[in-house]
Amino acid sequence: MKPAPRTLDNTDIEILSWLFRDARISNKDLAQHIGMSPSSCLERVKRLQTDGIIEGSSLMLNFSALGGHLQAMVSVRLSNHNRQTVDQFQQDVLQQPEVIGLFHMGGEDDFLVHITVSDTTHLRDFVLDAITARAEVNHVETALVYDYQVSRRLPSF
Template sequence: MMSNLNVKLDKTDRKILEILQSNAKITNAQLSKEIGLSPAPTLERVKKLETSGLIKSYHAKLDTEKIGLGVSTFVQVTLKGHNKRNIDKFLDEINRIEDVIECHHITGSGDFILKVIAKDIASYQKLMLEKVSEIEVVDSLQSMVILATFKDSKVLPIPQ
């Protein structure tokens, strides 16, 4: 799905976006060196990309194992009825559960797919039984435990 860009991206803007996605902690001086501009226009371009909304935020990617989050799952959710009231009710409830780190409205046999992260299987089970399955508009849940992750890129391809 393509949306209209309000900002025209040239080759330099694309390079800035690629670099910042890979290393958001890069200094302006280093970034300017890599794209071949002096620091002032480099900073100006980054600010333009931020204010346009193309750059939404900067995040630190944490090591889930090192912070004690050993279980990641995808959960397919089917609602009791696919109508605006049920969708709004579900989203209101799901947004309050911090262990649900992603929520996507999908096509196919389910209505939503969640990415859930928990300390261990017992914590995951408790979360599902006491929170997610207790949302009144939820009809069914299908869990898929992630055994291993071989690619977890947050770098988006920048269309030409």
């Protein structure tokens, strides 16, 4: 069980907001935007990391420039929902080089798999070989992604 998150103050929220927009911002620039010393700002960021609020940083890629000219969302329903089956499915699918993200969901579909592939033949082969060939999968639907954008604003709760 994860510990209850600590209460964040306005400075923590402002730090997170800037880092959410650009995780590569220098500590000096971050401190300047927030109006605090670089050493105090770095201490705050390290505490946010230690407390598990900042879990890492990520890199946005142009998948098309890397050969991933198509993106798709693959909806998957499993015939068996025990923990071992669900955990194994997640583990195996995340090992596939085409997979960008995996969402375990409630509702009609159990998983939504975000993938990138080179072309329609690659898409067909991925769906057949990595998804429908699995014994626990009983339904698959694939939808092409026309555009993919990510918010650069920190959500408010």
